[in-house]
Amino acid sequence: MSQSLFGERGDKAEIEEGSAFAPKFDENGLIPIVTTDAESGELLMHAWMNAEALAQTIETGEAVYWSRSRGELWKKGETSGQLQTVVEMRTDCDQDAIWIKVKVGGNGGTCHVGYRACFYRVIPVGTKERPAELQFAETEKLPKE
Amino acid sequence: MSQSLFGERGDKAEIEEGSAFAPKFDENGLIPIVTTDAESGELLMHAWMNAEALAQTIETGEAVYWSRSRGELWKKGETSGQLQTVVEMRTDCDQDAIWIKVKVGGNGGTCHVGYRACFYRVIPVGTKERPAELQFAETEKLPKE
Numbered sequence: 348m349s350q351s352l353f354g355e356r357g358d359k360a361e362i363e364e365g366s367a368f369a370p371k372f373d374e375n376g377l378i379p380i381v382t383t384d385a386e387s388g389e390l391l392m393h394a395w396m397n398a399e400a401l402a403q404t405i406e407t408g409e410a411v412y413w414s415r416s417r418g419e420l421w422k423k424g425e426t427s428g429q430l431q432t433v434v435e436m437r438t439d440c441d442q443d444a445i446w447i448k449v450k451v452g453g454n455g456g457t458c459h460v461g462y463r464a465c466f467y468r469v470i471p472v473g474t475k476e477r478p479a480e481l482q483f484a485e486t487e488k489l490p491k492e
Numbered sequence: 493m494s495q496s497l498f499g500e501r502g503d504k505a506e507i508e509e510g511s512a513f514a515p516k517f518d519e520n521g522l523i524p525i526v527t528t529d530a531e532s533g534e535l536l537m538h539a540w541m542n543a544e545a546l547a548q549t550i551e552t553g554e555a556v557y558w559s560r561s562r563g564e565l566w567k568k569g570e571t572s573g574q575l576q577t578v579v580e581m582r583t584d585c586d587q588d589a590i591w592i593k594v595k596v597g598g599n600g601g602t603c604h605v606g607y608r609a610c611f612y613r614v615i616p617v618g619t620k621e622r623p624a625e626l627q628f629a630e631t632e633k634l635p636k637e
Contacts, residue, residue, distance in 0.1 A: 351622040351623065352622060352623060352624055353623055353624070354623035354624075363605050364605065365626075366613070366625050366626045366627070366628075367623055367625065367626070368615055368623055368624035368625065368626050369623070379524050379538060381526050381535060381538055383535065388533040388534070389533070390526060390528065390535075390591050392584065393524060393526055393584060393589035393591075405615060405617060405618070405619065405624065406618065408617045408618055433617050435614060435617075436614065436615040436616075436617055437611040437612075437613060437614050437615065437629065438611065438613055438615055438626065439537065439538060439603075439610040439611050440603050440604065440605045440607075440610045440612070441610075444538035444610075445615075446535050446538075446611045458584075458585050459585065460508050460509065460585045462585075465584040465585045465586075465589075466582040466583065466584050466591045467582075467585070468511070468582060468583055469580060469581065469582050470513055470550060470581040470582065470583055470590075471581075472550060472553045472578050472580075472581055473550070473551065473553055474550065477496040477497060478496065478497060478498055478499035478512055478513055478514070479497055479498070479499075479513035479550065480511050480512065480513065481510075481511045481512070481513050481583065482511070483511075484582065
């Protein structure tokens, strides 16, 4: 399945300017995924897919990741209800990263910690603190369903 | 410099809920970076920083990446003029990814191929094509400065 969905990596021009989808997986067989909210455009999470997760996501239209901590396929929202329906999917110039724009189900949250999105803390640019001290951009966790 | 800017990785609660910045670098000493346009919110690129690049970015407020292909620090825009001034910087729950919102200098472009942003091709969800065929979301390259 995955083999036929993904083309062979051609030369630089084919990868960058061509229309054959030939994603590059890293030495662990993974490709980084940037997930944004399809309506607001907000960055929700950064995660990983292997070939099987990427194939399932393209074929089903619902985001399936690879959990590095558990070492298994991870259909986002299967237990939490926070399913991600893919509205659009893109790849970048080198075809070594994927962007998915999603509509989030359940209570609309994404982060397992309880915040709406994973990027709830700011690193102050130019900070003189050592170590740098994070500031919370989100302070309220979502109510559980 | 980098050592004092970054704290030690504590336990799960400290990493996820604490305010000490303790980024996790992977087995190659890198952390993935999601770069968006500070005004439009658009995803511009996905790249990497090592500890030195991350420290320089925080200290100078201009994006410095690690070029995996060249194996060296890469101050974005140094030759192209497409400098990235960091407007806001965030980290995620696990502190193993960084989000920077930037203002782009020069001709306003980001991608070395000539498009405004790197994610100029769409992967059609549910496609029956084998291999999947990419569709161009951007068709016009930016004029060179």
